[in-house]
Amino acid sequence: SLKACLFDLDGVIVDTAQYHYIAWRETAQSLGFDLTHAQNELLKGISRMESLDIILAIGNVELDLETKVQLATVKNFRYLELCQQMTPDDVLPGVREFMDSLRSAGIKMGLGSASKNAETILKRIEMLDYLEIIVDGNRITKGKPDPEIFLMGAEDLDVLPEECVVFEDAVAGVQAAKAGGMKAIGVGDPTILTEADFVISTFKSLDLKVIQQLFFAA
Ligand code: G6P
Ligand code: MG
Numbered sequence: 001s002l003k004a005c006l007f008d009l010d011g012v013i014v015d016t017a018q019y020h021y022i023a024w025r026e027t028a029q030s031l032g033f034d035l036t037h038a039q040n041e042l043l044k045g046i047s048r049m050e051s052l053d054i055i056l057a058i059g060n061v062e063l064d065l066e067t068k069v070q071l072a073t074v075k076n077f078r079y080l081e082l083c084q085q086m087t088p089d090d091v092l093p094g095v096r097e098f099m100d101s102l103r104s105a106g107i108k109m110g111l112g113s114a115s116k117n118a119e120t121i122l123k124r125i126e127m128l129d130y131l132e133i134i135v136d137g138n139r140i141t142k143g144k145p146d147p148e149i150f151l152m153g154a155e156d157l158d159v160l161p162e163e164c165v166v167f168e169d170a171v172a173g174v175q176a177a178k179a180g181g182m183k184a185i186g187v188g189d190p191t192i193l194t195e196a197d198f199v200i201s202t203f204k205s206l207d208l209k210v211i212q213q214l215f216f217a218a
Pocket of ligand 1: 010020044045046047076115116117118137
């Protein structure tokens with residue numbers, strides 16, 4: 001039966017992709033090239049340093065580690081500065097209501113995000129209290145699509161992978177959930193999240209009963 005839900009943060013609970021994009025675009029421009037919206041899509045669910053490597057490859061730029069760390073640090077300062085505009089109103093439609101329904105049903109909730117800023121963001125949007133456990137970029141050694149992040153989450157919540165449903169907006173995140181033996185619900189475009197067991201465009205119309213019927217019917 002369904003015992004726990006694991007949530008990605010960026011693009012699932014709140015739309016931070018726009019701020020990541022602004023900050024990374026400034027990094028690219030400082031190096032003399034542009035970063036398109038489509039290219040930014042490739043960075044969803046990918047760690048900070050891996051994202052920088054992808055951006056540098058796009059611009060055909062090679063840098064030493066020290067310079068890369070410096071660029072990533074500057075990007076993160078800018079990202080956090082942009083995030084200060086966020087308020088609890090920025091929680092994506094239906095997320096709070098859905099989490100309330102999980103809480104009432106006694107289903108555990110945890111976070112599985114590659115971000116090292118996850119707690120800061122959750123506090124800003126006043127969502128920290130919903131999550132019993134947090135597995136973030138500070139804890140993992142292998143990024144998505146490796147299942148480590150979600151397996152750690154299941155273990156922290158003391159449930160089995162097959163008792164978990166993961167909510168993800170990134171292809172790499174859906175792959176991580178599936179590799180961990182969990183059900184994956186994609187949040188976004190079904191033509192992109194083809195490996196997900198089910199795709200929703202928003203949490204607004206999502207009923208817990210639907211999930212139970214889809215994946216856990218006897
Ligand atoms: C999430 C986002 C990525 C971001 C990563 C690391 O997975 O989707 O775009 O690069 O977190 O975030 P951080 O806040 O640690 O730079
Ligand atoms: Mg995401």
